[in-house]
Amino acid sequence: MAFLQDRKQRQRLSPRQLTLIGAFLTPFILMTAYFIYRQMAPFGSSSLLTVDLGQQYIDFFAYMRRALLHDPSSIFYSFANGLGGEMLGTWAYYLLSPLNWILLFFPGSSLTSGVFIITVLKYGLAGLTFAWLLLKTTKQRGLFVITFATAYALMGWSVANQLNVMWLDAAYLLPLVFYGLYQLMHTGKWRSYVIWLAIALIVNYYMAYMICLFMILSFIFLAVDRYTGWRQFAKQAGQFAVTSITAGLLSAVVLLPTWWSLSQSKAQYTVTSFKWKFEFFPPKMVAKFFLGSFNFDQMPSGTANLFIGAIALIGALFYFGDRRIHLRTRITAGLITVFLALSLCVQPLDLLWHAGQFPVWYPYRFSFVVSFWLIWLAAQTLTLDFQPSALAIALVTLIVVAGSTYVAIFLKQFKFLQLNQVLLGLLFVILALALTTLPVKHHWIYPITFFVIGVTEVTANAFISLNNISYVSQGEYGNYTDELQRLVNGVQKTDNGFYRMGKTFMRTKGDAFQTGFNGGGVFSSVLPKAVPAFYGNTGNPDGDGFVAYSNGTLVTDSLLNMKYYFQNKKLSGALSGSSMLPATSNKADLADYRALSQDQWATTYQNPYALPLGYAASSKILSLKDTTADPAQYQANWLSALTGRPADRHLYQAENFDQVTFDNINQQTKITGAVLQKKNLLKPGSITLTIKPKTNDAIYMTFGSTVNPDNATFVLNGKPLNQYKTYRHTILVSVADHAKGKTIKLTVQLKKGSLWLENFTLYRLNTAQFKSAVTQLKTSPWRLTKHNSRSFSGTVTTKKDNQILNTSIPYSAGWRATVNGHHVKTYKTVGMFTALKLPRGTSRVTLSYWPPLFNVGLLISGITALSLIGGSWFWRRRH
Structure with a gap:
């Protein structure tokens, strides 16, 4: 009997364990309940996909599943990454969260359900780790810990950046890293700090960079709090520096190849000049402490998301008047708080936290450390034995009243706030003030009231804020994905060679990642700068x-190995305008391709002019320095350099319009470069251009960046001209093909009072000459015998001297080439692709990719890990 009682006692959860479970389950259940209420998949017809999560990250998640389960060779390099690109930078920024492994159990369109699960888990983990920190470093216990943990898990930053799901790992890792530093400063034990900081750097180096900056501030705070003399301070500073560097060395396997990737992409956009100025009037930040202070307009530009709840905010203010804490510690905390506040509004400090780059959308991404700091300060002070002085109460009340009055007076400036939110926020402030200043706090009802008030406010903030955001429906995502997957599978079942596929529709620019094909589009923060430059040169949208x-x-379809094309069908009758495949281009030149198959939604075409991945070409391509801003001429020069035929430079011929009519617009004698002006600004204005081709050649038009859907509406033969909306360089638009003798009409309807027809030119492609050039380049193909995502091997025969193997593989230092077993140098063509010189005759050529600096990083991480393990073993044996 005694044995059974002892066993039951062992099985019973301790108060500490119950607190941790509560800290995890409270935010987890609250957010799960909200998502179920919003009918998020798998609980309804909506999904968590919105903005970048729906347009970018979901495609990377699909790629991750495919790479790990079906195509390990694409882990390091993928031809779904635009025209092809390295992937370690993508893994490091988007995909190394340990929770992403859950997504392996959610194939196809069910991937949204996996996103649901990892999102609510990250909310729960943030509460769990913050609770762990409070239990280890403060006097807080029970419901008080759960309240502060929930305030942290559901802080304004987490709610606003929920869609940036890869950043949410920082929320649950920060308390663990901070505790490791706390332990290092108090006991000298280093393992926890080194391990958790290394994990943070590996999981998401970008957010970990911000954590590292915050750790410097935290070290200063803890060092001052523990100060006994300069010798001890120097020792602690040395320990902090050595352990921080050790964590960096442990994560070198990720950081070094990622650094190389960034040097080709984001690092090239680093701001090198700045001004010491406020980015906005600093008191505007006060409005973000009210609940529900977030909407869609705050995503691209806005002030920092700082909401933490009234209890945490009041507690943080009381901290600075808490006489139980050393004055030097409070002064240091005050200076750190001022520095953090200035970082939220002073340009150079803002740039510092963002590694020298202004964020594109989602400003002040580091505000999670500010919220952490304020909540942690509050937890230090709002203990059961805390009793603020009358002066402290008066000062805190004055600060709160002043801030609330400012927001109320200038409420119209804050589009994300309404009067009822301000009044509700003031109610919680009053309740929090009353609660924290009560002289008696030991009654059993106090912790329950503390919990109810604190959790209710942060829950209301999450609900109100997220109600301001719209989401992609599960059907919109799932139906499109399933249809595109069917189209892709239909081609891949019959052709296992290497080729790319294009399409005239798009849900996201990462569709190739989503459904597993070699495509031509991508949306990525680690996109090499050379890629958008090339797209802009060739007349395709880029950013x-x-x-x-x-x-x-x-021409580009041929040179880029676009062997297959999918075209959405234009449905009629009851289904008119209901296609699940949103059109993004008008591709009349598909008339030159062969229709292979079709279903209800789309037709699959094969391109007979698609060149292989590699082929023998003229060495003139190595010396081509093309600076023309005309994409038609750029393409002609590119093809001419490959064939070695000067006549191919005249592949495109500028044509005149047969007729031009103006409606409420002043007459123009020259169309290209003309500035159209409405005669009567109150009436519609348009220009109609008519052509009647004399041949069956492909007809294209160039649109300058001002000739865009924001400034005008384009109607081709009575139907809207489909075109992807965002472009900053001149684009080429397919207008007609095989249309000899037919009347083609393009109407441009002005949306504003005037329109500059920048680079607005009509071109005819000499199709016969184009076919001749393609036939020549096809005579000496690189016949692949083996290939996967990072390795190609095959033979090529050159019939002339001074020929090169030209490929459409994007150039990278990671590609290594051998010709007949000997390593050879690779060259870059048109600033984009890989080529290598060949001897005359038949050669066996191999190209293989390995991430630059990966081996070095692996070596450094391995040696560091072995040194730490060996050192720990030796120390234990000795002691």
């Missing part, structure tokens, strides 16, 4: 972090 192959021509 600093994205490219879209929506404006391919017969």
Whole structure:
């Protein structure tokens, strides 16, 4: 009997364990309940996909599943990454969260359910780790810990950045790293700090960089709090530096190849000049402490997300008047708080936290450390034995009243706030003030009231804030994904060679990642700078972090190995306008391709002019320095350099319009470069251009960056002209093909009072000459015998001297080439692709990719890990 009682006691959970479970389950259950209420998959017809999560990250998650389960060779390099690109940078920024392994159990369109699960788990883990920190470093216990942990888990930063799901790992890792530093400073034990900081650097180096900066501030705070003399301070500083560097060395296997990747992409956009100025009027930040202070407009530009709840905010203010804490510690905490506040509004400090780059959307991404800091200070002070002085109460009340009055007076400036939110926030402030200043706090009802008030406010903030955001429906995502997957599978079942596929529709620029094919578009923060430059040159939409192959021509389709094309069908009758495949390009030149198959939604075409991945070409391509801003001429020069035929430079011929009519617009004698002005600003204005091709050649038009859907509406033959909306360089638009003798009409309807027809030119492609060039380049193909995502091997025969193997593999220092078993140098063509010189005759050529600096990083991490393990073993044996 005694044995059974002892066993029951061992099985019973301790108060500490119950607190930790409660700290995890409270935010987990609250957010799960909200998502179920919003009918998020798998509990309804909606999904968590919104903005970048729906347009970017979900595609990377699909790629991760495919790489780990079906195609390990694509872990390091993938041809779904635009035209091809290294992937370690993508893994390091987007995919190394340990929770992402859960996604392996959610194939296809069910991936949204996996995103649901990892999101609510990250909320729960943030509460769990913060509770662990409070139990280890403060007097807080029970419901008080759960309240502060929930305030941290559901802070404004987490709610606003929930869609940036890879950043949420920072929320649950920060308390663990901070505790490791706390332990290092108090006991000299280093393992916890080194291990957790290394894990943070590996899981997401970007957010870990911000954690590292915050650890410097935390070290200063803890060192001052523990100060006994300069000798001890120097010793602690040395320990902090050595352990921090050790954590960096442990994570070198990720950091070094990622650094190389960044040097080709984001690092090239680093700001080198700045001004010491406020980015906005600093008191505006006060509005973000009210619940529900977030909406869609705050995503691209806004002030920092600082909401932490009234109890935590009041507690943080009381900290600075808490006489139980050393004055030097409070002064140091005050200076750190001022520095953090200035970082939220002073340009150079903002840049410091963002590694020298202004964020594109989601400003002040580091505000999670500010919220952590304030909540942790509050937890130090709001203990059961805390009793603020009358002066402290008066000062805190004055600060709160002043801030609330400012927000109320200038409420119209804060589009994300309404009066009822301000009044509700003031109610919670009053309750929090009353609760924290009560002279008696030991009654059993006090912790329950503390918990109810604190958790209710942060829950209300999460619900109100997320209600301001719209989401992609499960059907919109799932139906599109399933249809595109069917189309891709249909091609891949019959052709196992290497080729790329294009399409005239798009859900995201990462569709190739989503459904596993070699494509031409990508949206990534680690996109090499050379890629958008090339797309802009060839007449396709590009940006600093994205490219879209929506404006391919017969020439680029051929040179880029676009062997297959999917075209969405234009449905009629009751289904008119209901296609699940949203059109993004008008590709009349598909008339030159062969239709292979079709289903209800799309037709699959094969491109007979698609060149292989590699082929023998003229060495003139190595010396081509093309600076033209005309994409048609750029393409012609590119093809001419490959064939070695000067006549191919005249592949495109500028044509005149047969007729131009103006409606409420001043007459123009020259169309290209003209500035159209409405005669009557109150009436519609348009220009109609008519052509009647004399041949069956492909017809294209160039649109300058001002000729875009924001400034005008384009109607081709009575139907809207499909075109991807965002482009900053001149694009090429396919207008007609095989249309000899047919009347083609393009109407441009002005949306504003005027329109500059920048680079607005009509071109005819000499199709016969183009076919001749393709036939020549096809005579000496690189015949692949083996290939996967990072390795190609095959033979090529050159019939002339001074020929090169030209490929459409994007150039990278990671590609290694051998010709007949001998290593050879690789060359970059048109600033983008890989080529190598060949001897005359038949050669066996191999190209293989390995991430630059990966081996060095692996060696450094391995040696560091072995040294730590060996050192620990030796120390234990000795002691």
